[in-house]
Amino acid sequence: MSIKHNTEEYDNPVLYDKENNRYTDDIPFLQKWASKAEGPILDIACGTGRATIPLAKSSHKIVGIDSHEGMLNEAKKKASKMKLPIKWIQQDCTKLELNIKTDFAFSVGNSFQHFLKNEDQDGLFSSVNRHLFQNGIFIFNTRFPSAEELLQPETEEHWYTYIDIDTQHKVDVSTIAKYDALNQLQYYTTIRKYKDETNHIVNEVSTNITLRYVYPKEMERMLANHGFEVIQIYQDWQENLITNDSYSMIFVCKKVSESCK
Structure with a gap:
C-alpha cells in the first residue's frame, strides 16, 4: 500500500484533533532543541500542526510540511485564527524541494511508520539530509517493535x-x-x-x-547510510533510555555527511 492511499485515519482532520490535541508530551523536548536552533525549523509530516503551532507560539520560525491537503488546511485555519506566521507547504516528504536549509528538523506522532516501503524510508531520510546544515539535528519517533x-x-x-x-x-x-x-x-x-x-x-x-515497524539496529544502519549519526535513542520524551520493554523509540540524530542516496 502506498502512503498516498493510507490516509483514512486522517481524512477527518477535525476528528483527528479531537482525539490527538490533548497529547503534548513531546512539546517540552522539542522546545529544548528548538531553543538551540537558528533560522527556520522544519516540522515534517506536520499534520494539523499539533507540534508546529506550540513552537510558533514560542516565537520560533517554523515551516510545516505534509502531503495531506485536508490536514494542512486545518492547520492553516488554526494558525490563522492565532495570527501565527507559520509557512505551510504541501509536498511529498520523500521528495522534498523546499529551498530551505536548517539546523533542526523533526517528525513526531510516529509519522515515520507511514513510510511503508524501503524506498519511502530512504526518500525521507535523503530529503531531510539535503535540507540540514552539517551537524544539523533531526528528531523523530516510531513505535518499538516489541x-x-x-x-x-x-x-x-x-x-x-x-x-x-x-x-x-x-x-x-x-x-x-x-x-x-x-x-x-x-x-x-x-x-x-x-x-x-x-x-x-x-x-x-x-x-x-x-x-x-523497524528494529533499532536496522534503523541505526539505515540512518548511517543516509549520513546521520545517532546521538541517543530514548523510550519517552522524558529522556529515559530505550529498553527491551519500551513502547516507543525517539531518535536524536546529527547530520555528519551527505546521504548516500
Whole structure:
C-alpha cells in the first residue's frame, strides 16, 4: 500500500484533533532543541500542526510540511485564527524541494511508520539530509517493535474511551490488528462506537491504516547510510533510555555527511 492511499485515519482532520490535541508530551523536548536552533525549523509530516503551532507560539520560525491537503488546511485555519506566521507547504516528504536549509528538523506522532516501503524510508531520510546544515539535528519517533506490540490477537480489542467535546457523549475506540512479518507491516482497523446519553450505540465507523515497524539496529544502519549519526535513542520524551520493554523509540540524530542516496 502506498502512503498516498493510507490516509483514512486522517481524512477527518477535525476528528483527528479531537482525539490527538490533548497529547503534548513531546512539546517540552522539542522546545529544548528548538531553543538551540537558528533560522527556520522544519516540522515534517506536520499534520494539523499539533507540534508546529506550540513552537510558533514560542516565537520560533517554523515551516510545516505534509502531503495531506485536508490536514494542512486545518492547520492553516488554526494558525490563522492565532495570527501565527507559520509557512505551510504541501509536498511529498520523500521528495522534498523546499529551498530551505536548517539546523533542526523533526517528525513526531510516529509519522515515520507511514513510510511503508524501503524506498519511502530512504526518500525521507535523503530529503531531510539535503535540507540540514552539517551537524544539523533531526528528531523523530516510531513505535518499538516489541512482541507485545506486534503479536496482538486478531480480534477486536478495546483501546480507549473519550468524551466528544462537541456532543459530550462517550466514544469507545477499539482496534483489530494483523501483522505481516514478512513485510514488517501492521494492518490496523480502528472502530469508533458513538454513544448517546443513555450509553446506546448510535453510530459506528471503521477506518483502516497500515504501519511499518523497524528494529533499532536496522534503523541505526539505515540512518548511517543516509549520513546521520545517532546521538541517543530514548523510550519517552522524558529522556529515559530505550529498553527491551519500551513502547516507543525517539531518535536524536546529527547530520555528519551527505546521504548516500
